[in-house]
Amino acid sequence: MSFDRDIAKVSGIAAVPTILDVVSRTTGMGFTAVARVTEDRWITCASRDELAFGLKPGDELKVETTICHEIRQNRESVIIDDVDQDAVFCSHHTPAQYGFKSYISMPIIMADGSFFGTLCAIDPKPRKLNTPEVIGMFKLFAELIAFHLDAADKVEVSESKLALEQKSAELREQFIAVLGHDLRNPLASIAGGLRLLRNKVDAEGADWLNLMQVSVNRMSGLIDNVMDFARARLGGGMQLKLKEESLEPHIRHIIAEFENVHPNRRITSNVAVPGKVRIDAGRLDQLLSNLLGNALAYGDANAPIAVVARTTGRGFEISVANKGPRIPDEAMPLLFTAFHRGEVMPNEKGLGLGLYISQEIARAHGGAIQVTSTAEQTIFTAEFPLALAGGSSG
Numbered sequence: 001m002s003f004d005r006d007i008a009k010v011s012g013i014a015a016v017p018t019i020l021d022v023v024s025r026t027t028g029m030g031f032t033a034v035a036r037v038t039e040d041r042w043i044t045c046a047s048r049d050e051l052a053f054g055l056k057p058g059d060e061l062k063v064e065t066t067i068c069h070e071i072r073q074n075r076e077s078v079i080i081d082d083v084d085q086d087a088v089f090c091s092h093h094t095p096a097q098y099g100f101k102s103y104i105s106m107p108i109i110m111a112d113g114s115f116f117g118t119l120c121a122i123d124p125k126p127r128k129l130n131t132p133e134v135i136g137m138f139k140l141f142a143e144l145i146a147f148h149l150d151a152a153d154k155v156e157v158s159e160s161k162l163a164l165e166q167k168s169a170e171l172r173e174q175f176i177a178v179l180g181h182d183l184r185n186p187l188a189s190i191a192g193g194l195r196l197l198r199n200k201v202d203a204e205g206a207d208w209l210n211l212m213q214v215s216v217n218r219m220s221g222l223i224d225n226v227m228d229f230a231r232a233r234l235g236g237g238m239q240l241k242l243k244e245e246s247l248e249p250h251i252r253h254i255i256a257e258f259e260n261v262h263p264n265r266r267i268t269s270n271v272a273v274p275g276k277v278r279i280d281a282g283r284l285d286q287l288l289s290n291l292l293g294n295a296l297a298y299g300d301a302n303a304p305i306a307v308v309a310r311t312t313g314r315g316f317e318i319s320v321a322n323k324g325p326r327i328p329d330e331a332m333p334l335l336f337t338a339f340h341r342g343e344v345m346p347n348e349k350g351l352g353l354g355l356y357i358s359q360e361i362a363r364a365h366g367g368a369i370q371v372t373s374t375a376e377q378t379i380f381t382a383e384f385p386l387a388l389a390g391g392s393s394g
Contacts, residue, residue, distance in 0.1 A: 003043045006036045006116075007057050010045035013148040019119070019141045020048035027134060029102065029121035031055075034145060037068045037117040045117070051124065067094050068105055068118045075115060077106045079135065082126035102127035106138040111150045119145060173229075183223050191216050214261045221293060224286060225353035228360070229338055238364040240280040247273045247309055250281055251318070254288045255307060258296070265296060266304040273309050273316050278388045279365065287361045288318065290354040291380050295322035299378070315367070315388060319381040327373035335371060358382070 010016060020032040030051035036043045042063040044055045055061070063069045067078050067089075080086050080103040083095040095103065105120035119142045128134075194209055194216065201209060228238065248271040255267050288307070295305045299322030306321045327335070336359040355369075358380075362369045367384040 003036050003041070003045075004058075007043070007045045009149055009152045010034050010036075010145070011057065012152060013145065015144065015148070016046045017048070019145070020046065023119075023121055023138070023141065024048055024050065026137065027104070027121060027123075027129060028125075028127050029104070029123045031123070032119075032121040034108070034119055035068060035117045037063065037066075037072045037115070039063075039072070042066050042068060051122075053122070065094060065097055067092070067103065068120060071105055071107055071118055072115050075107050075109065077104070077135070077138070079104045079130045081128055081130050085126075098122065099124055101125055102129060104129045104134070104138060106142040108142045108146050108149075110146055116146065116149060118142075183219070187216060187219055187223065191220075210261060210263070217257075217261055218293070221289060221354070225290070225357045228286075228357045229353055238283075238360050240283060240364050242278050242280055244276040244278050245281045246276050247271060247279075247284075247316070247318075250285055251288065251307060251309055254285055254292065258289075258292050262296060265301065267292070267307060268304050269307040269309075271309040273311055277316060277384070279384075280361075283361045283364070284318075287358045287382060288320070290358040291318075291320040291382070294354055294380070295320050295378075298322070299324040312383070315384045315386040317381050317383045319379050321377050321379040323377050326375050327371070327378055332371070332373075336369065355380075 016034060020034075023029065023032045031047070031049050031053045033047040033055065034045045036045050040063055042061045044057055044059045046057055047055050049055065071078055078089075080089050080095075080101075083089055083092075083101050083103070089095060089103075095101070100122040102123045102125065103121070105118045107118055108116040110116055119138060190212075194213055197209055198206065251269060251271055255269055259265070259267055292305065292307070299305060303323035307318070308321070309318045310316065336355050338353055338356040359369050362382045362384070365384050365388060367382060367388075369380055369382045371378065371380050373379075
């Protein structure tokens, strides 16, 4: 069994050399050490040697030749001012073997109750050690060493868990990226087939094609969100291609697409953003599509959805409002968090990526999405900064 890890942990405690120095100067003891003690091993982890005793970190004594062996068994400290005058240890084999007259050793007990080793000191001369001050100092130092060892263990466990979680997250995100890429080709084939069939079916067939198109659009949106999530996590954030655009045509285009595949749902719009704004039009279309999809999925099917775009003193904003059940308070903090929707809204379907991606798109533009929800309506508002509101004409 290797004790390199224990030696390294003790060596990593910056206070240990100071502790050994203070012990030596306070008591006059020539050799002080922190030892790792097990049932069959005694290993030096740190030492201060003014006696040429010859033990340095990694060196070992036969555990049965030490008093620390007995301390490990009964977990009680041993203090000897003068071996010759000590009724218990005057005939003990250890002082005679190692040539010391005074000795003190304090057990180092970890937080879980396990025995690590001892803080000990020896000297060939008698020393006054059995005093409340010296015993209290040794006890305090032993507890301090145990505290640092426990802290090092916790850091090591945390780092190990973090490394494992990071590896798992990386593999998951790589899998998501590959999966999203492999789903695009068959989906494109299905969409192409639907376009060809539209001119060859009757009214009933057209209704079925519309339902199929809804599914294709939903799957396409899911793939886009999954791919964007993977890119954002693996590639260091969402990249934009900013260009000055008129906002109204994009909003009307997205609304028209939704009305085409959801003919029974009503979507109203009011756009009051004059001139052009500096945006990534594709990303903004994606953001609005996600917000509209969310409103259609969770809003009242018999009530209209309202899309409003307007300038503000801080820039411009786009809001999507729908009637329907109020979003629970416990769900609000996790609405824009990937994969967490089911934790607070267990009956909701989907990966919970749409709102997350929308928030990332808004943030990439320097803005953010806010949500308010009451018994009357729920409103998602994407706010964009003044710097993006160009205000130029045509």
